[in-house]
Amino acid sequence: MIRARIAKPSERLEFRDPERVQAFRQALDRxxxxxxxxxxxxxxxGTHEQSIARFGLRSLLPPNLRVIMGPxxxxxxxxxxxVDEAVYLAEQGVILATFGDMFRVPGTRKSxxxxxxxxxxxxVIYSPWEALQIARETDxxxxxxxxxxxxxxxxxxxxxxxxxxxxxxxxxxxxxIPPVMEIVAxxxxxxxxxxxxxxxxxxITGWKIFxxxxxxxxxxxxxxxxxxxxxxxxxxxxxxxxxxxxxxxVNAYPxxxxxxxxxxxxxxxxxxxxxxxxxxxGIAYVPNGNLRLRRKYAWVDARARFEIRLSEWLGDxxxxxxxxxxxxxxxxxxxxxxxxxxxxxxxxxxxxVGACMVSSEGACRIWYEYxxxxxxxxxxxxxxxxxxT
Ligand code: SF4
Ligand code: SF4
Numbered sequence: 001m002i003r004a005r006i007a008k009p010s011e012r013l014e015f016r017d018p019e020r021v022q023a024f025r026q027a028l029d030r031x032x033x034x035x036x037x038x039x040x041x042x043x044x045x046g047t048h049e050q051s052i053a054r055f056g057l058r059s060l061l062p063p064n065l066r067v068i069m070g071p072x073x074x075x076x077x078x079x080x081x082x083v084d085e086a087v088y089l090a091e092q093g094v095i096l097a098t099f100g101d102m103f104r105v106p107g108t109r110k111s112x113x114x115x116x117x118x119x120x121x122x123x124v125i126y127s128p129w130e131a132l133q134i135a136r137e138t139d140x141x142x143x144x145x146x147x148x149x150x151x152x153x154x155x156x157x158x159x160x161x162x163x164x165x166x167x168x169x170x171x172x173x174x175x176x177i178p179p180v181m182e183i184v185a186x187x188x189x190x191x192x193x194x195x196x197x198x199x200x201x202x203x204i205t206g207w208k209i210f211x212x213x214x215x216x217x218x219x220x221x222x223x224x225x226x227x228x229x230x231x232x233x234x235x236x237x238x239x240x241x242x243x244x245x246x247x248x249x250v251n252a253y254p255x256x257x258x259x260x261x262x263x264x265x266x267x268x269x270x271x272x273x274x275x276x277x278x279x280x281x282g283i284a285y286v287p288n289g290n291l292r293l294r295r296k297y298a299w300v301d302a303r304a305r306f307e308i309r310l311s312e313w314l315g316d317x318x319x320x321x322x323x324x325x326x327x328x329x330x331x332x333x334x335x336x337x338x339x340x341x342x343x344x345x346x347x348x349x350x351x352x353v354g355a356c357m358v359s360s361e362g363a364c365r366i367w368y369e370y371x372x373x374x375x376x377x378x379x380x381x382x383x384x385x386x387x388x389t
Contacts, residue, residue: 015227016228016229017229020229021060021229024229024235028061032064032065032239037064038063038064039064039194040068040333041065041066041067041068041239042067042190042192043068043069043070043196043198044177044180044184044197044198045196045197045198046073046359046360046362046363046366047072047226047361048072048196048231049069049072049361049366050370051226051227051228052231053367053369053371055228056370056371065235065239067196068192069330069333069336070192070195070331070332070333071184071280071283071331072331073331073356074147074148074174074175075102075105075355075358076281076327076355076358076361076362077175077180077280077283078281078355079173079278079279079280081108083105083106083108084107084313084314085171085302085303086102086143087107087109087111087115087120088308088310088313089306089308090112091120093140093141094140094141094143095121095123095142095143096112096123096143096145097122097124097125097134097144098122098125098144098145099124099126099148100124100126101358101359103122104352105355105358105359106354106355127155128156128159129155129159131144131159131168132144132164135164135165135167136165138167139167141167142168142169143169143302143306144168144169144170144171145171145173146173149174149175149198150176150177151200152174153174153176153269154268156174156272157268157273169300169301169306170300172292172301173290174290175280175286176288176289176290176291177201178209178213179286179287180283180284180286180289181195181213182213182217183283183284184283184332185217187284187332187333189332190332190334194222194238194241195210195213195222196222196223196231196234196235196238197249198223199223199224199225199230199256199257200226202251202253202257202261203257203261204269205266207223207251208249209261211248214248215247220242220246220248220249220250222241223251223253230253233252238250271294272293274294275291276288276290277290280331281327281328281355282329282331283331283332284332324340325340325342325354327355330356330364331363336367337363337367338367343364348368
């Protein structure tokens with residue numbers, strides 16, 4: 001049995017040590033040498049995809065080990081009607097504050113960027129606290145269009161609990177990752193044998209949260225950090241679990257993730273939010289996959305404060321998204337950006353067609369910037385030449 005050496009929290013942390021990269025690579029080669037069939041592993045975090053693509057890690061993997069992307073970008077999975085609600089409110093005269101990535105994501109009729117070009121007051125912010133500050137400095141209504149997974153929702157909850165002024169409200173499009181993992185695991189086309197869980201999210205939720213998932217689906221989960229060595233080490237451990245047929249959770253990110261997670265952050269999150277079912281753009285209807293404000297916070301909930309007459313406003317406008325955009329399939333792990341005919345041609349970061357090309361955590365944008373699965377000797381970045389600094 002191959003034992004991957006994992007840094008203990010007390011050890012000096014060397015994340016980009018080429019010798020250890022080499023050792024993990026050899027371990028993966030040995031583990032995958034005599035596999036009866038290829039192994040598919042899915043990660044569900046945009047930051048994992050960034051690290052994998054940026055450091056060319058796929059080129060270090062044996063050809064029968066596939067690491068595919070799941071629904072790891074909160075911007076990409078924000079559903080079109082949620083964007084429409086934000087555009088609608090901006091056009092009614094509120095100050096609409098949102099993160100930069102959300103700005104250009106297409107809605108049914110237009111994006112927030114287009115609404116701004118037509119005169120709406122849309123402001124790009126870096127944290128929910130900035131939206132709060134804008135509200136403190138004006139008498140106008142300020143709506144924070146809140147997107148992101150549970151990690152970001154904690155910050156939104158903290159702002160709400162800080163006692164915002166009366167002219168501040170939140171339009172929540174926050175999403176909760178564990179339920180969508182269940183959906184993707186059940187998709188017959190996906191056939192994932194193991195999950196790399198997002199270290200950031202697990203810092204909040206703790207790794208024990210995945211035990212129920214493993215019990216229900218019989219698919220092992222390894223919680224992984226974001227440095228190249230974190231990811232390679234987690235892959236070695238996951239392939240070992242798969243080979244041994246062990247269905248359990250392993251925490252390969254012990255320097256940040258504990259079994260129970262950050263209890264204070266969880267308290268904030270569940271004090272303000274509860275789950276509700278809803279559509280994740282292009283993927284599926286996800287039971288309990290959305291985070292909405294609890295009724296007792298209706299005074300700060302934009303959906304309760306404003307009448308959002310979407311169907312009237314949209315009329316019979318057809319969605320502008322072309323059928324050719326494969327974002328949904330990419331996030332479900334059944335297509336790659338290279339499968340899309342528009343990739344790098346009609347669809348680029350300057351002129352995005354689908355949400356996956358807009359966000360810095362979107363698969364298409366990442367593959368456009370860093371390249372995707374490099375195969376063959378010509379494209380292969382040999383380990384010795386790989387810049388891991
Ligand atoms: S919110 Fe954090 S954990 Fe979730 S996808 Fe983004 S970077 Fe990954
Ligand atoms: S390349 Fe553009 S159009 Fe194609 S799947 Fe990606 S975002 Fe959608």
